[in-house]
Amino acid sequence: MARPPGHGPEFEARRQSIIDSAASLFAERGYSSTGIAEIAAAVDLGKGALYYYIGSKENLLVEIQDRVLRPLLRSGNRITALDEPPLVKLRLLSESLLVLIFERLDHIRVYEHDYRSLQGDNLTRVLEQRAEFEQLVRVLLKECADAGALRQIEPHLAALQFLNLHNHSFTWLRPDGRWGPTDLSREYIRTLVSGWGRDGDLDAAEARLVQFRAEYDGPSLHADFADA
Amino acid sequence: MARPPGHGPEFEARRQSIIDSAASLFAERGYSSTGIAEIAAAVDLGKGALYYYIGSKENLLVEIQDRVLRPLLRSGNRITALDEPPLVKLRLLSESLLVLIFERLDHIRVYEHDYRSLQGDNLTRVLEQRAEFEQLVRVLLKECADAGALRQIEPHLAALQFLNLHNHSFTWLRPDGRWGPTDLSREYIRTLVSGWGRDGDLDAAEARLVQFRAEYDGPSLHADFADA
């Protein structure tokens, strides 16, 4: 259960690379259709040695979920804390979400498909963090509405549309495909905001975005894996 | 494999009710995490008797996929064949899709999550039918664009947005929840079309819709389970 008390400097690096491989396999075949033996073979380790690093199969799933949720929440919190017009922040959030999806499609696939295989506290914790992110989106959209950037729309429903649009992308996205995260973010937000609100605001937001990127030198706003 | 050639009048009814139960279990735990034993217990049958009805576990999955794809394609084809303004047809398609999702959430969950567990020809066939539906959406959106109802947008990207928005809804929808399929369809289409195109058209489409429903007496345009 508990990892052995002491282990060498290579341990963590090796462990992370095992999680990488597992994520890739889980993404392909699904968590419960992927065997420990396949993972062990993929990382060229005996099953015994594998367990030395991972503890249990479910642990792998927990780590993969965390690798998505940690950067997501961190960048989400940074972005909402910015002193920028809400529409700009929305656009930043959209892009950071899509960057994450693009960067590690396999993790996202596991994140979306297999979180239900978690049990007990692990499941509870993940569900809480997911709710936390949705709440964050809702708050930001409320901010947009209050700033008069959107037409009259329930923030709850608006958030769901935002999340549907972004979170379903993983089902058809390909890293070498036609669209990148920036294009896609611009298109998505354009659709959503132009649809919900008055014209004009959006162009202003895009303009500000260019400027913002040039000036900004705070901590990374990307929800990338460096933050995991 | 093949069901026994002869079977009594109860057979098909019982079989359908077993597929119902299986869909519900698959939706909860996922296809590959659900055991034949669980299904047998749920329908109060021995494993042997269960196989008398189902042939194989994969067969169950095939049937569930078909129960989604058959009505989807049927109503999709009926709707696109209508002699109505494209925007009206888009709205009808949206609603029929959402009605289906609402009516049998469990089937949709399995449809979205577990089709990859199919093998060989079964997988091929399902993928083809999925592509057929996406093509149908793309064609209808092209029609909308050609009729001048949308701003300049790639029909491919537009279709993806349409599908993201609708198909991800199953992840949070609850049959007893806040929104019904009609509300949701109106909101989704409003977001999409108002976002993509010139204002005005949409209100006209909604008005025509009311009238259409009053007059129409052709075959059902709903993608409901009666058609499966």
Next chain:
Amino acid sequence: MARPPGHGPEFEARRQSIIDSAASLFAERGYSSTGIAEIAAAVDLGKGALYYYIGSKENLLVEIQDRVLRPLLRSGNRITALDEPPLVKLRLLSESLLVLIFERLDHIRVYEHDYRSLQGDNLTRVLEQRAEFEQLVRVLLKECADAGALRQIEPHLAALQFLNLHNHSFTWLRPDGRWGPTDLSREYIRTLVSGWGRDGDLDAAEARLVQFRAEYDGPSLHADFADA
């Protein structure tokens, strides 16, 4: 267990034709790899109806064994009882054995391969009958030796050679093949007798055989299925 007390005139005919089909299937796939379902399908009957005729799977095997052993012993006893030179009788026995093998290859295959699947009394009885036939061959060979037709050889070993040569033929024989039972019998006996004994006797035996066939009008000496 016990067949129902009364049954119509068709019963026995139908039953025999079921055993035919079973023998053919057992010959192809082996007794224990052939399912009751396959047999039922082959005779176009439900499994329930099949059991009405057969009682049990092992029963089928018993019947098939009997269909081989009954004619074998009957014709064997008839032949040894003839008042002919022993070599002539040996030749007749050889031919009647090969005729049986040719006539119903499938039964012979089952007879040779699958008698071990019998249990309890069924197995005992079949083993006894097999021993009875071997004894019969031994006695006939002893007669040949006593009549001076063979060189000095243990009748036991001679019998084994006789049986090896004949009984292994089913592994490669084909009803439409190059050799018929008469050719083969002549060749086998020629090899055996010319090998074991002094030349000359054999030609005399063959000559007598021709004559014998012309004169004989007792009960059939063939071990064919009419006797089963």
Next chain:
Amino acid sequence: MARPPGHGPEFEARRQSIIDSAASLFAERGYSSTGIAEIAAAVDLGKGALYYYIGSKENLLVEIQDRVLRPLLRSGNRITALDEPPLVKLRLLSESLLVLIFERLDHIRVYEHDYRSLQGDNLTRVLEQRAEFEQLVRVLLKECADAGALRQIEPHLAALQFLNLHNHSFTWLRPDGRWGPTDLSREYIRTLVSGWGRDGDLDAAEARLVQFRAEYDGPSLHADFADA
């Protein structure tokens, strides 16, 4: 399927002893009537641990077939390549075949009864190797005939008689029985050759055989299990 890449020094020994036990069980009850559970019990291993060694049930059958076919073909090829009179080689082949049968009766029983349970490539390969051995016998018999050692007889039919006589012996042979492989080989060949050809040659061959055995020091001509 594939055995795990690395395994300790005990692995192969244990594996071989499992195949031994399996051969013994298959010989008794037949391949398809013997369950994996029986084998596991016989070797005092859990079913899981058993599979660690065997991979699959069919694998066991393949190994057993190979254990017969490999030494058979090896010694057959060595013998036919000898620069000896054909009759001497025939006699050697006969004896090496009988030695193999005696040494591992259980393997031979499985070899003769259950090769049909193999599937796909496994079946094809075994059939090819069986045909190869029969061809080898045919060629040697042709050589005997060409050397004038046999009366006029089709080599095909002669080969079948040779094989019938030898290969059916397993059905009644007992390792502790009355005859050993050498006695039996002498008797079989005496019967066959004295029957097929002119007297005299055979005695010469037996004499040469004694001498040959005294002089020969090449690789083993026995088809025994050391070669498997």
Next chain:
DNA sequence: TATGAATGAGTCTTCATTCAT
């Protein structure tokens, strides 16, 4: 006579996990 439905033990195989070394 025959059917359709059910049973329950049995089939082969794979699973995540453990542990002595």
Next chain:
DNA sequence: AATGAATGAAGACTCATTCAT
């Protein structure tokens, strides 16, 4: 830090057989 070996429950599926109708 890693291995090879073992476990035992669970995986999907098939079996011969029974029985109410």
